Amino acid sequence: MPIVVRPATADELAHAEEMVARSINDLTVRHGFGPIATSRPSDFQAFCHRDDPRGVWLAEDDGGEIVGFAMSWVCDRLWFLAELFVAPGRQGEGIGNELLARTVQHASEAGATEKSLITFAFNLVSQGLYVRQGLLPRVPIYLCRAERESLGPAHGPTLSATPFRMASVDFEILRQLDLATLGVSREKHHRYLLGDPTMKGVFLEEGGQRVGYAYIAATGHVGPLAVTHAHGMPGAIRAALAVAVSGDAKQISVFVPGTSEALATAASQGMRFALPMVLMSTRECGNWTRYLPRNPGFM
Numbered sequence: 341m342p343i344v345v346r347p348a349t350a351d352e353l354a355h356a357e358e359m360v361a362r363s364i365n366d367l368t369v370r371h372g373f374g375p376i377a378t379s380r381p382s383d384f385q386a387f388c389h390r391d392d393p394r395g396v397w398l399a400e401d402d403g404g405e406i407v408g409f410a411m412s413w414v415c416d417r418l419w420f421l422a423e424l425f426v427a428p429g430r431q432g433e434g435i436g437n438e439l440l441a442r443t444v445q446h447a448s449e450a451g452a453t454e455k456s457l458i459t460f461a462f463n464l465v466s467q468g469l470y471v472r473q474g475l476l477p478r479v480p481i482y483l484c485r486a487e488r489e490s491l492g493p494a495h496g497p498t499l500s501a502t503p504f505r506m507a508s509v510d511f512e513i514l515r516q517l518d519l520a521t522l523g524v525s526r527e528k529h530h531r532y533l534l535g536d537p538t539m540k541g542v543f544l545e546e547g548g549q550r551v552g553y554a555y556i557a558a559t560g561h562v563g564p565l566a567v568t569h570a571h572g573m574p575g576a577i578r579a580a581l582a583v584a585v586s587g588d589a590k591q592i593s594v595f596v597p598g599t600s601e602a603l604a605t606a607a608s609q610g611m612r613f614a615l616p617m618v619l620m621s622t623r624e625c626g627n628w629t630r631y632l633p634r635n636p637g638f639m
Contacts, residue, residue: 345438348398353382356409366428395446410439416524419447421457422637456621458636475620480598483615484606492610494578501542521566522626554580560589563634570629577602597628
């Protein structure tokens with residue numbers, strides 16, 4: 341059946357995300373993790389499409405059914421592949437290769453010199469696809485979860501958490517923190533997060549100095565989180581988890597790189613490893629001892 345790969349339109353994003361959820365669940369069920377994805381609003385996909393539609397592609401068959409979707413975004417020199425999924429039963433037809441070729445072209449057109457993504461650690465087929473593009477496995481990342489009621493008390497120093505004010509000076513501090521941690525500015529992504537009424541952003545302070553930031557969703561999910569020094573990470577995640585526990589969410593979750601001291605802190609408070617991921621990139625990208633991603637698509 342002929343496949344057409346073309347730019348996605350804004351009104352197709354919600355339908356594409358339904359296919360993405362089916363593809364994720366097909367993969368995680370086959371690997372023993374059960375279904376983990378539900379169809380959610382395509383707000384971030386719509387934001388990326390408005391920001392730069394060159395990174396948003398879909399594949400459809402001759403019946404008009406969406407059988408593949410890919411989305412990438414660019415910040416400064418960094419190109420990040422947020423999503424690349426093929427519909428269940430359609431793998432092995434070259435759809436993923438075609439979609440990846442289009443999104444990699446986005447990197448060239450935008451002038452990005454570094455490429456990165458986060459994928460499932462057990463998805464060896466996709467990893468092989470990415471390695472052929474020069475993206476190598478760099479950092480293991482674990483989704484950690486705990487029921488709020490079972491999350492243990494924090495032991496050790498905790499940083500102070502002060503809400504953002506949405507002032508220009510706050511965005512400049514966020515820019516400097518991202519440059520120190522990731523090497524790129526993500527101001528547009530901060531503006532996106534702070535435009536979400538279900539999201540709370542806080543500066544993390546030590547001795548009156550702003551040494552990091554964290555976002556905590558109403559769902560109880562923590563991230564992204566960044567600190568200027570790796571030794572501040574345990575206190576940073578304790579502070580962010582405390583903010584999450586003070587909310588109404590029944591479950592608390594966070595993605596933690598395996599190179600970060602935050603992993604031991606999360607485990608000591610009773611969080612369990614729920615899903616293994618891996619960061620892949622063309623070169624060492626950012627300092628992942630000092631950064632916790634929001635999710636595999638946002639980074």
